[in-house]
Amino acid sequence: MKLAKQTKSLLLKVVVPVTFILLWELLSRANLISSALLPAPSSIIAAMIDWIFGTTGLVESNSGQWLVDAGNSALRVLIGYSIATVTAIVMGILIGWWKPIEQLVEPTIQMLRPIPPVAWIPLAIIWFGIADKPAIFLVFLAAFFPILVNTIHGVKSVDKNLVRAGGMMGANQWHTLRYVILPAALPNIMAGMRIGIGAAWMLTVTAEMVAVNSGLGYVLWDSYYFLRYDLVIASMISIGLLGFLTDFAIKKAMHALLPWQRGASIESI
Amino acid sequence: MAFLEINQVDKIFKDAKRGTQVQALQDISVTIEENEFVCLLGGSGCGKSTLLNLIAGFEKPTIGEIMMNGKKIEKMGADRGMVFQQPTLMPWLTVQKNIAFHLKLKRASRQKKKEEAQKYIDMVGLTGFEKHYPHELSGGMSQRVGIARALLQNPSLILMDEPFAALDPFTKLEMQEELARIWQKNKRTIIFVTHSVEEALMLGTKVIVLSKRPGRINKIINLEMDRPRDSTSPIFNRYKREILTLIEKNEEPLLEEDSMHQVI
Ligand SMILES: Nc1ncnc2c1ncn2[C@@H]1O[C@H](COP(=O)(O)OP(=O)(O)OP(=O)(O)O)[C@@H](O)[C@H]1O
Ligand SMILES: [Mg+2]
Numbered sequence: 001m002k003l004a005k006q007t008k009s010l011l012l013k014v015v016v017p018v019t020f021i022l023l024w025e026l027l028s029r030a031n032l033i034s035s036a037l038l039p040a041p042s043s044i045i046a047a048m049i050d051w052i053f054g055t056t057g058l059v060e061s062n063s064g065q066w067l068v069d070a071g072n073s074a075l076r077v078l079i080g081y082s083i084a085t086v087t088a089i090v091m092g093i094l095i096g097w098w099k100p101i102e103q104l105v106e107p108t109i110q111m112l113r114p115i116p117p118v119a120w121i122p123l124a125i126i127w128f129g130i131a132d133k134p135a136i137f138l139v140f141l142a143a144f145f146p147i148l149v150n151t152i153h154g155v156k157s158v159d160k161n162l163v164r165a166g167g168m169m170g171a172n173q174w175h176t177l178r179y180v181i182l183p184a185a186l187p188n189i190m191a192g193m194r195i196g197i198g199a200a201w202m203l204t205v206t207a208e209m210v211a212v213n214s215g216l217g218y219v220l221w222d223s224y225y226f227l228r229y230d231l232v233i234a235s236m237i238s239i240g241l242l243g244f245l246t247d248f249a250i251k252k253a254m255h256a257l258l259p260w261q262r263g264a265s266i267e268s269i
Numbered sequence: 270m271a272f273l274e275i276n277q278v279d280k281i282f283k284d285a286k287r288g289t290q291v292q293a294l295q296d297i298s299v300t301i302e303e304n305e306f307v308c309l310l311g312g313s314g315c316g317k318s319t320l321l322n323l324i325a326g327f328e329k330p331t332i333g334e335i336m337m338n339g340k341k342i343e344k345m346g347a348d349r350g351m352v353f354q355q356p357t358l359m360p361w362l363t364v365q366k367n368i369a370f371h372l373k374l375k376r377a378s379r380q381k382k383k384e385e386a387q388k389y390i391d392m393v394g395l396t397g398f399e400k401h402y403p404h405e406l407s408g409g410m411s412q413r414v415g416i417a418r419a420l421l422q423n424p425s426l427i428l429m430d431e432p433f434a435a436l437d438p439f440t441k442l443e444m445q446e447e448l449a450r451i452w453q454k455n456k457r458t459i460i461f462v463t464h465s466v467e468e469a470l471m472l473g474t475k476v477i478v479l480s481k482r483p484g485r486i487n488k489i490i491n492l493e494m495d496r497p498r499d500s501t502s503p504i505f506n507r508y509k510r511e512i513l514t515l516i517e518k519n520e521e522p523l524l525e526e527d528s529m530h531q532v533i
Contacts, residue, residue, distance in 0.1 A: 161357045164327055169371040169422060170347030179374070183361045260361045260402040 039230040047230035048237065059231055062219060070238060073204050073215040076132060077246070080139025081200045088144050088196075089189055092151025093177060096185070109148070117142040117203050125211050135207035135215075142203040143196035147189065154188025155181055187261060190254045197250055201243040216242075270339050271300035272458060273324070273426065278333035279483075280319050292483035293319040297333070299477060299486065303425070304456040308463055308473035310512070316484025317462040318354075321428050324460065325351050337426065347371060350419030352429040356411035358403040364414055365390065365399040371422045389417035392451065409440040420451065429461045433468070445471050449496060466512050470505055471498050478512060480519045487519055 021041050027033045028040035035043070050056045054064020062069075095102045095109075117138055124134035158181055166180040208217025216239050223231035255262065280294040293316040301307055309317050322328050324335055326345045335342045337349075358367045366373070368389055369382040377385075390396060393413040403411055412432055419427050433441045449472055452459060463469050469476045473492055480487040490512070494504055 159357070161353055161355065162359065164325070164345065165351065165353065165357045165359075166370075167345035168325060168347065168349060168351040169418070170374050175374050179370075180359070183359070186361070258361070260404065 036227075037229075039233065044230045044233050044237075047228075048234040051231065051234055059228070059234075062223075062231065065219075066238070069214065069216050069219050070242060073208065073217065073239075074242060074246075076135045076204045076207075076212075076215065077139055077197075077200045079132075080136040080204075081143045081197060083136075084140045084143035084196060084200070085147055085193060088147035088192070089151050092148045092189070093155055093181060093185070095148075096152040096155025097177065097181060109145075113145050113149070117199070118206055121207065121210060124207070130211055130213065132212070134211045135204055138203040138207045139200045142199035143193075146195040146199060147192040150188045150192025150195070151185060154185030154192075157188070158184040187258055190250070190258065194247060194250055194254075197246050198243065201239065201246070205239055272303045272338065273299075273301040274336040275299045275301075275320075275324075276333050276336070278320075278323065278330040278335060280316070280323060280328070281331045294323075294330075295483035295485050297484070297486060299489065301458065301460070301475075303458055306452055306459045306461065306472055306474045308461050308469035308476045309479065310463060310466065310469045310476050311479030311484065312464060312481055312516075315479045315481045317464070317479060318430055319484070320479075321430050321460065321462055324426075325349060325428055347422055348424055348426070350422045350424035350427045352412075352415045352419050352427065352432045354430045354432065354434060356403070356408075356415045358411060358414055358418075360403050363400050363402055364395060364406070367403070367414055368417045368421055370418065385421055386417075389421045392420070393417045393447065409436050409444065412436065412444065416448070416451075420455075423457075425458060427457060427459045429459065431462050431464070434464075441468075446497065448472065449498075453496065466509055466516075467500055469512075470494075470508050471500065476512065478515055488515055 024033070024038075025041045028035065028038070033040075039047075046056070047059050048066075050058040050063050052064070052066040057063050091105075095105060120138060120141055121134070124137050128134040128137055162180055162184060163176060166176050171179065204215065205217035205220070208215040209221040212218055216235050220232055220235035220239070223229070223235065275297055278294055278297040279292070281290050281292050283290045297320060309320065311317050319328075323330055324342065326342050326349070329343065359370065362370065365383070365386045369377075369386040372382045372385060387399070390399060393416055395410060395413055395417070398406065398410065403414070406414065412435075415432065416429075419429075433444050436444065445468065452472075461469075461472060470492065476490045476492060478487040478490070479485065490508070492508060494502075494508075499505060
């Protein structure tokens, strides 16, 4: 009974994409879609397989290089995102907790925040050259602000009486920050982290398209120059997949770290 | 030297934005001895919470001072336990961990935290709910966790701000009886805020009746009644009449002065 229900819900989920892809394949084979504009799903899959396993040499120099390309991108995301997460959480707690610090840095943050991270690309190249560093810097910028803003908001909306309750149980300043403020703000912090990971992937790909000679974004842009649209789309799929997986990992971490939130909000209904 | 001395305390709240100020407390002087169960009784807005918050150290008196064991109270501290009107539990901690929070701050061993917490979980009748999160508890259960948490800390003074106000009459009665039992079993000093005459008479060894705006001490009554108390007994009703008369007398002639005092 339950199995039948699960199968049904799975069917419901895949019916749209499967129909779409089948239609696309059929139209391509009937030459109703020009392969110069949009390669057929089957040729994209073939390109993808060779890119990953290096079996046919279909994608030439990229053959068998997928793991390296994906690894390069993922590493940049990981490093930039980790630095952003740690600094944004620490700064966010300090800013949210101590008024003088807020007054000191808030205006600067409000001025920098509206600048889209991509606008930093020229400076990033001037400062860091063409390699990993400008990409990591851009990823950092992209992930930093959403996490920071959410952390500040989370800290500021902590119930004053929780802090008092902690104080009456003997909490000093450090205890209060570590055992009351941080966990109380964690749902907001994690929400910021989920926005941040999306922004991080966006900026890695952008940076790789203009300022780095490796990674999925680079393959994407490079294939575009060589009119390899099968590889362009294969890159898009790879980026989407990795972005989905990292977001999924953070979502899982969130569930593990915030067990008390399960069943406490309408999301879980 | 008394255990707790409140010396001529005034509390004035200044509101810079509106340019007004409110005198919440005026010339409060009380001494409280160890093992007393003091009920602070008064109508809404008469400054009960304000007085409790001053004793807790959340805020400071505008004039006067509060001494505990001869030491001036200036900030929060684990020597006093607080039970809030709203339970105010840490939502990310289980019942057990909420109750053991004080021990966690003191870096007690896992074993000790568990054992101590269990003792108080059993005492307030929450056995079986150790691993529940606050959002999985009813209002009355949350309130019990708040009480257990304050008891575990073993403070020399427990402050309670209308802890049962939000409960239904059945749970309220049950909790009152339980609290009286706990207090009798392991004596300590309790200051209990309430606006219910009956609740004060059910629980206290001493009732401090506050008058309204600015909050002043109307009368201090020592209760001499046996426990468990019976709200239908003649002596209970004699006390009740006495207090109600006090409150009535206090309301009528003070009405005009009342509004003048409110904004000074
Ligand atoms: N932080 C504050 N700032 C300004 N005024 C305050 C503040 N806290 C309390 N007051 C004022 O002090 C007076 C007493 O308030 P308090 O909260 O002590 O009353 P209460 O006796 O606890 O009432 P209740 O039974 O409704 O809880 C009120 O007039 C209130 O407006
Ligand atoms: Mg109050």
